Structure formats: structure tokens, C-alpha cells
Amino acid sequence: MDTTTDTTTTTATVDTAEQLRQVSDLIAAGAVREARRRTARIADAAGGETRALLGQILDALEKHPADAMPQLRQLWKVSDGAGQELIEACVPRPERRAEAATQADRAVRATRAQRREYARRAPRDLTTRQGVPRQRRSQRSADNDAATRRYFADRVDPAEDTDAQSTYDQLDYDRAAVPPMRGLPCVACGVERSTRDQQRTRDDGLCEDCRDSGAAGVPILPATATRAEILTARCDHIAATSTSTAERNARLNRDWRTMRRSDRFIVSDWHARQPACRHRDGGGPAR
Structure with a gap:
């Protein structure tokens, strides 16, 4: 029974190590988002201690190789056998470490001249982020703007303004001239009674x-x-x-x-x- 359990644990560790090796390759290639998704799937299937170790490994791999290797070595020293296998699977390959270091050195040399020029500049030549204070508007200007807005809000478009009334809006002047009837009309002739x-x-x-x-x-x-x-x-x-x-x-x-x-x-x-x-x-x- 114990032999079967050990075999299952070893197989799971090997699979996890292979998956972490792929994650390490993704990070080295710059696909950090995909690496995070795969690490999250691995962590969901792992235990509590392994999940915490995976988070520390991913944090170390996202750093510069000069900082990542010492952190991985420290994790390797304090981890057990299964944890050490996972860390060893995530260690970047030597050729990739050398390539990353070379690219970092090139970036430093490319910006060295700009950094020297920036360091030689006098404080008076530096561009500040402080903006010009915005002038406060006068009350008269605010009133004029408000009056202008009211004018355009109430303004009628000349193209829509017409004196012609529609059929439904025409006033019947004959009926409008007749005052309303007062009281009940006559039951015989229907006219207004005195x-x-x-x-x-x-x-x-x-x-x-x-x-x-x-x-x-x-x-x-x-x-x-x-x-x-x-x-x-x-x-x-x-x-x-x-x-x-x-x-x-x-x-x-x-x-x-x-x-x-x-x-x-x-x-x-x-x-x-x-x-x-x-x-x-x-x-x-x-x-």
C-alpha cells in the first residue's frame, strides 16, 4: 500500500515538474500571461504547501536572471525532495541564462550615453511636471456662458419654424367664438335657457x-x-x-x-x- 502511494506521488511530481519546465520556457520567451494561467491550473491540482512553493517559484522566474537564481537557490535549500525537483525543473537553461544576461548588458550599454547626458544636465534644464495654475473665471464670464447655453437650448431652428398649421392644429373660429353653455339646455329645442x-x-x-x-x-x-x-x-x-x-x-x-x-x-x-x-x-x- 505504501509502495503504491509513493509511486503515485512520484509520478505526480514528475508531471508537475514537466509542466513547470514549460512554464519556465514561456517566461523566458516573454509569454508571462500564459505562464501565469498554466501555473494557476497547476496550483489548483496541488496541495497547500506545493501551491505556496509554486507562487514563490513564479515570483522568482519573473525577475531578472541575476536576482532569480539566488532566490531559486534559497528555495531549493529550504525545500524537501519533491520541492527540490520542482525548483530544478524551473531553473532556466544555461544558454537562456547567458542570452538573458547578454541582452541585459546590451540594454545597459545602449542607454549609458543617455544616462550620462541626463546626469550632466543642470537642475534648471530639467523639465518639471508642475503646470501653470488655471485662472479663475469671472462671474461675468460665467453668466455670459449660461445665457448663451439658454439661448441655444430655447432656440427654434428656422428650418423647422413655420407659420403653416397642420390639419389637427387648426382652430375652429366659429366654435371658439361661442361661449360655453350655462346650465342644462332646453329638453325640447336644446338651446341655452335664460x-x-x-x-x-x-x-x-x-x-x-x-x-x-x-x-x-x-x-x-x-x-x-x-x-x-x-x-x-x-x-x-x-x-x-x-x-x-x-x-x-x-x-x-x-x-x-x-x-x-x-x-x-x-x-x-x-x-x-x-x-x-x-x-x-x-x-x-x-x-
Whole structure:
């Protein structure tokens, strides 16, 4: 049983070492992002101590070879056998270490002249990052800008500004010149009644001319009748004297436009009780 466990552990260590060797090659080639992804996958499948060791190895490999090798040697000294195998697999190859050192030396020599020139420059020749203080705007300038913004926000484009009215915006001057009707109209002719007719104690719903000509009016109710009873009697009279449902609804709509809100509720309730009635959207009699 112990032999099988040791064999499995050794195989896993060898696989991990091979994967870390590939990670080391990626870092040497400059593919640091891919190296980090592969190291993360290796760490997910490893234990806690191995995961911490992998993080230290990756941190060392991303440094300059002159700093990476001493750090890897120190890790190798304090690690066990499996850890030492992982570290040995990650050590850069000698030829790559030599190539990296050569490239570093070339970079130093290439920038040596620039660094010397920078060191010889006097402090007065150095470019500072301090910017020029921004001047504070005056209140007058701010007010002018605000007025300009309001002008352009409220400005109407001359191409869109036209005096021609659309078909839906045209005003009917004949209807606009007629003042709104005051009070309920006459139940016979439909014209506006005089103030004296509207203030009659025993109101029959007629105007003076229709009353003199003998037209039939709303039945006179007792003096104790309520407002609801008076309006109900008026609706019954309109329904009885109309030749069709359309005529009845038209006469009720004419009354509806001159009624108060409380009176409209009474008429709506009466209309709802009528057979085969139709309501309009506003709740009043159908047109």
C-alpha cells in the first residue's frame, strides 16, 4: 500500500515538474500571461504547501536572471525532495541564462550615453511636471456662458419654424367664438335657457319660447324631490321623447357637457340601468 502511494506521488511530481519546465520556457520567451494561467491550473491540482512553493517559484522566474537564481537557490535549500525537483525543473537553461544576461548588458550599454547626458544636465534644464495654475473665471464670464447655453437650448431652428398649421392644429373660429353653455339646455329645442328659467322652483326643463308654444316638458316633481330624482326624471323624459337610441344618447351627451361632477355620476348610473346601453370611455352616455 505504501509502495503504491509513493509511486503515485512520484509520478505526480514528475508531471508537475514537466509542466513547470514549460512554464519556465514561456517566461523566458516573454509569454508571462500564459505562464501565469498554466501555473494557476497547476496550483489548483496541488496541495497547500506545493501551491505556496509554486507562487514563490513564479515570483522568482519573473525577475531578472541575476536576482532569480539566488532566490531559486534559497528555495531549493529550504525545500524537501519533491520541492527540490520542482525548483530544478524551473531553473532556466544555461544558454537562456547567458542570452538573458547578454541582452541585459546590451540594454545597459545602449542607454549609458543617455544616462550620462541626463546626469550632466543642470537642475534648471530639467523639465518639471508642475503646470501653470488655471485662472479663475469671472462671474461675468460665467453668466455670459449660461445665457448663451439658454439661448441655444430655447432656440427654434428656422428650418423647422413655420407659420403653416397642420390639419389637427387648426382652430375652429366659429366654435371658439361661442361661449360655453350655462346650465342644462332646453329638453325640447336644446338651446341655452335664460337664468330665470333655470332658477324656477318648479322646473319643467323648457325654455320660455317652448313653454309658450305648448311643448311637453319634464314632469313637475314635488318640492321635496332630491337632485337625483330631478335628473332621473329629466333622463326619463329625454328617453321617452327620443325617436332612437342615437338621438337619446346625443341629447344626454349635450346635457353631460354642462353638468357638474356629482350630476354626471347620477346620469351615468341611470344610463347603466338602461337595456342595451353602451358606455363611452369617459363614463358618460355613449355617443
